Amino acid sequence: MDRAVALLTKRVRALGPKRRTGLRDHSPAGSRELGADVFTLMARRAVWEWLGDRCGECHGAIVGEIQDATHPLGGRLFCCIACGGTGRRRYPDAERAGALRLPVEVYRRNWARQFAAVLAMLDRFDGDTERRVRQQLAPVAQSKNVA
Numbered sequence: 001m002d003r004a005v006a007l008l009t010k011r012v013r014a015l016g017p018k019r020r021t022g023l024r025d026h027s028p029a030g031s032r033e034l035g036a037d038v039f040t041l042m043a044r045r046a047v048w049e050w051l052g053d054r055c056g057e058c059h060g061a062i063v064g065e066i067q068d069a070t071h072p073l074g075g076r077l078f079c080c081i082a083c084g085g086t087g088r089r090r091y092p093d094a095e096r097a098g099a100l101r102l103p104v105e106v107y108r109r110n111w112a113r114q115f116a117a118v119l120a121m122l123d124r125f126d127g128d129t130e131r132r133v134r135q136q137l138a139p140v141a142q143s144k145n146v147a
């Protein structure tokens with residue numbers, strides 16, 4: 001886990017080298033001595049959210065169900081409103097800013113997009129893993145079809 005965070009921190013730092021000014025460390029003085037700059041905090045927070053990011057309403061299923069006895073299927077499905085159909089829990093800016101030890105305005109102005117990019121990056125990792133697993137399973141599935 002710590003290794004994953006360290007790796008991700010590196011990637012986060014590398015995300016926007018062209019806009020150095022927007023990427024300045026806004027941590028309050030002293031937090032550096034604790035060995036956690038805003039990049040590390042962001043990576044840690046992103047991994048934390050990513051690992052436990054299921055929407056509390058639909059639990060990641062993205063669709064919710066309303067029981068409806070008059071409906072032929074006994075209920076109606078709807079896109080989860082709580083997560084907007086992403087299946088992911090939505091965290092308030094204030095909570096994220098707190099995790100990054102930043103004032104909310106600073107977080108919104110300089111870090112919110114970056115944070116979204118980090119989460120998207122983690123999703124891509126996830127997608128790559130899935131693809132690799134599927135590729136490894138493909139020959140097995142094909143041999144079944146032949147037999």
Ligand SMILES: [Zn+2]
Nearest residue numbers: 055058080083
């Ligand atoms: Zn949901």
